[in-house]
Amino acid sequence: MKATTLKALCQNKLYQAVALAALCANTAFAQDDLVAPAAAEWHLLEEYCMNCHNFSDFSGGLALEGMGPETLHSEPALWEEVLLKLRSGMMPPVGQKAPSAPERSALISALEDSLDAIAAEDPYPGTVVLHRLNRTEYATAVEGILGVKVEARDLLPRDDKGHGFDNSARVLSVSPSFIEQYMLAAREVSVQAVGKPNALPTGRVYAGDEGASQNAHRDGLPLGTRGGMVIEHHFPADGEYDFTVAGLVGGGYVWGVMDENTLIITVDDEKIFEAEVGDRDDLRAVDIEQATGIAAIDERFKNIRHFVPAGTHRVGISFIQRSGAAQIETLHGFNPVDGMGFLVQGVSGGPRINNVTISGPFNPTGVSNTASRDTIFSCYPQQVSEERACAEQILSTIARKAYRRPVTDEDLAGAMQFYAQGREASNFDEGIQKGIMAILASPNFLYRAHTPPEGTQPGEIFTINDLQLASRLSFFLWSQGPDEALLQRALANELGDPEQLEAEVKRMLADPKANALVTNFAFQWLHVDGLTQVNPDRTLYPDFTADLLHDFEKELELFIGSIFREDRPIHDLLTADHTYLNERLSLHYGLNKVRGGQFQRVELDNPQRYGMLGKGAVLMTTSYANRTSPVIRGAYILDKLIGVPAPAPPPDVEAFPENEEGAASLTVRNRLESHRDNPACASCHNIIDPLGLALENYNSVGQWRDKDPDAGVFIDASGLLTDGTPVNSTADLWQALVQDKSLFAQTFTTKLMTFALGRGLEHYDMPTVRRIVDETAEQDYRLSAIVTGIVTSDAFRKDVFEVSEATSDATNSVAASSSL
Incomplete structure (x- = not known):
């Protein structure tokens, strides 16, 4: 056919209409192929579901009447919800006409096959907006970077939860008050990590629990002791500190003096104090003198001064274990209440601990080597001319860990400026502290983001780079940034290799830091923090x-x-x-x-x-x-x-x-x-x-x-x-x-994937969940297989360049924090 003839034919409107009809027919045919499995079992929906889910009854606010298999394309979210109810056995309701087990299985498989085929035609990995570190991640990251443990609850506001987890990006909102808290936290943490030789005396009160039993040995305290409390306390400088134990005895209903007990105080398991509480004299003082007698006993356990070197140390307060045959308190065991921990009809046995106060330092003598200082000071200048080069070495090492990537001179400029100000005002250590503070307050540390490659257009899907993947993986499994081994693999672009990535997953799961999956993921999944919301009636x-x-x-x-x-099967x-x-x-x-x-x-x-x-x-x-x-x-x-x-x-x-x-x-x-x-x-x-x-x-x-x-x-x-x-x-x-192990495996995978991605799962994620469950069946649904399935999925390794209001707000917040 000549070109002119072809051109004329293509310009003919009738030809265009016929061609468009043919195209639509081909498209419809292709769509029919995708929904064919569901279409074959659609009669089961009509028979068992539409008697209630119709325009008349509108049960559950849902009408399936009039909907055909083609709606799987336009309403995938609705059909994923239907599928969930079918799989769980919630629909049809108990007492209603229900499909047989083979019929239910066939319908579920058909819907899954069709929804998965539709998703494969137009895959969408989902997207995560700018992701702020929550306070758990902040604390673990700080410990990994500086070697210092901090109580994030004391430094930062409580994080909201989204979809059951506090690492959900969309609920980790950013406001001026949050930014201010992070600035204050950066100062506090940097001072704690470096130490402060001229620290002024301060005090901190640690509350005890008067309802706690003092009869059993407490883990973390020396053998041969019973009850008490263990405190991880940071001592800012080498110096003398005062220890005060309050609330050991009480009057009115007399307690704490019925038997003689020996209280000891230990620092890192070394005894620094020992004294008796409770004997005939103490009993007489409490019984007769009341408040005056109690005050005299309390005075024996006030301001116990002892020298403690700088750093975080374990302070223990406990009682020496004695034979029950030598104590009146043993008789309280015949009461239905633990006598040492509670009042029993106005009578009680042993002492309690209301609170412990640690104050100081007094007469500070400097700062000795601590775990955090050993981590920070990779060098130490012997003369002034060596100071700036050493500072650059220290701060670049810390920034590399904090920013989770190699750092440039531009990255380091702000920290070095803060160092110079601190050095000019005081000394080298003060300069390093200021530099660390700047790093911890930087958006490069506080936020994670998937930056699209240059030239990426809005709405376009892109693969995150290996450094971003390393961060996402480490915060998933460890709730902190990547270690040096993971960074090196990322820099070598090895994480794009599925075998290398799987090997890295197994290495990381074997690391003790993977216990974060228990305390962070599993505890939130199972709502273990709900324990503190129940106060059992002790009667x-x-x-x-x-x-x-x-x-x-x-x-x-x-x-x-x-x-x-x-690595056992998760069931x-x-x-x-x-x-x-x-x-x-x-x-x-x-x-x-x-x-x-x-x-x-x-x-x-x-x-x-x-x-x-x-x-x-x-x-x-x-x-x-x-x-x-x-x-x-x-x-x-x-x-x-x-x-x-x-x-x-x-x-x-x-x-x-x-x-x-x-x-x-x-x-x-x-x-x-x-x-x-x-x-x-x-x-x-x-x-x-x-x-x-x-x-x-x-x-x-x-x-x-x-x-x-x-x-x-x-x-x-x-x-x-x-x-x-x-x-x-x-x-x-x-x-x-666990009769059908795949059901629990799907629930577990859904929860774990929600935690891994830092967002709630949507209908377009469910085909990925089903694929992971299907592929891990051969490995009996072991944790490592499920984790590998998640981290190799497009949902984990890809993102979408979306310019939204949330993204703009987050970007503005980062810009604001950069200017502070």
Whole structure:
């Protein structure tokens, strides 16, 4: 065909219309291919879902009526939500006509296949706006850079949470007040790291807990002691410091003087003070002289002066352990309350610790070598001419770690300017302190960002460079910046190689710093901070003492850490037959397997304590102060372990019925059944309650019980899950949760990926989650396989250049902080 003929044909409007129709037909055909799996099973949706989800009933605010397979293209978020409800068994609701297990499986697979195929046609990795360090990351980063431990809670405001985690970029807002706090923190941290030979005396009060038991040995204190407290205190200079222990004895209801006890103070396990408290003379003074006698006893434990070198040291206050046969206090063990920790009907035994004050330095003599100074001063000038070169060496090394990349002269200019000002005003050390302060206040340290390559257009997807990938990886696994080995691999551009990246993941997971995945990721996922929100009624739970909170946390930390560290299948979190106990927690559980204050691994022979659901931290977090709550526990399991957040209750729902005084007491189960009489409540409670009731044999503080404490009858923990699976015990519950291991693997991967990316997952992320779960099935869903799947995904390694209001605000905040 001649060119002129072809040109004329293409200009013909009829030809253009036919061509456009053909193009649309081809496009529709291609789309039909993508949704063909879903189309083949669409009749199941029409049969089991659209009876309720139609324009008339509009159940749950959703109408599927009139929607065909083609809407998978236009409404992927909606269909991901439908898919989640189908996988979890929440839909159709209990009592409604439901598909058989093969039908449900076929429908789920068809929807997944179609949604995954659609996502593959137009992949989108998601984007993260400018990412500020949260205070946990700030503290761990500072320790890694300077070798000094800081209490970020004392320096920085509490961070908000997004999607369950405090590292979500969009909630890490930046304001002038935040910037000011970070500036003040930079000064405080830099002074603490370098030391201050001419520091003025200051004091800090450490609160004790009068409700803590003083009977058992406390980990971190010398053997042969009992009770007390351990304090990590920073001493700014070599000098003398005063120690004051307050609140050891009390009058009115006399306590603390019934027996003679020996209090000791240690610094790094070396005893610096010893004195007696409680004997006939002290008892007479408190009983007869009251306030005057108590003041005289308190005076013996005030302003105990001792020389301590600069640096962070472990201060211990405790009591010498003595034979119970020699103490009246032993008799208090026959009361249902720990006599040394509590008043028992107006009578109590041993002393308590209300607070400890450390003041100083007095008569400072300078600053000796500390761990942080050894980390900072890679050189030290012997004469003035050597000072600037040494300062550049020190500050460039610190800046490289802080900025997580090689530094340029321009990067170092600000820090060197601050150094010069400090050196001129005082000395070399003061100059270094000012330079470090400038580095810690720099946006290069406080923020992480994915800078697109030059020439990238708005809306364009780009691969983050190896240095950015190294930072993202290290903050994911360690909650701090990359170490030198990871930086070197990034500088060599080796992280783009999947094999090299996988090797680096395994190295990092084996590092002790990976425990941050436990204390930062897992603890937030499982809402362990909820422990402090429950204050058990000690009349109902006399065995509970405040130090059990620490024991609950430590048990869970060691347990989850063992699963992660040993790279076991992640469903072992629910089924593993071991735990970690000290004597106090062992007795609290009624196991009687451990002696001493140190935690030890214990192999369990009773499935009651298997997995996370048998741990006191989870059980107490999901309880009220005076009773258990199957609703809270069921909703917790639904959200944390099944991955479906429970819907909010209706605004006019009646409160849970409590037992009335004088009336027949009902079990929690009976009261829940009457609560479910409301049809508006039943649809959700039929799902939630069986999950929570399976844990009803555990009381609010995690102890096992056979009978309901109110009704006095044996607890009925039976129920039916949404798929018809019967459960009669905790063991039945966790076995049901791992019957299809891919379900828990998907929930875990979703939570972990949310934490890794620093943003909530959207519908376009779910195909990636499913791919990771499918690919790790062969490795039995081990942690290293799931982590590798996440860090090699496009969602982790790519970003999108988006110019949005949030990005502009963040950029303006960085500019503002740069000018301060």
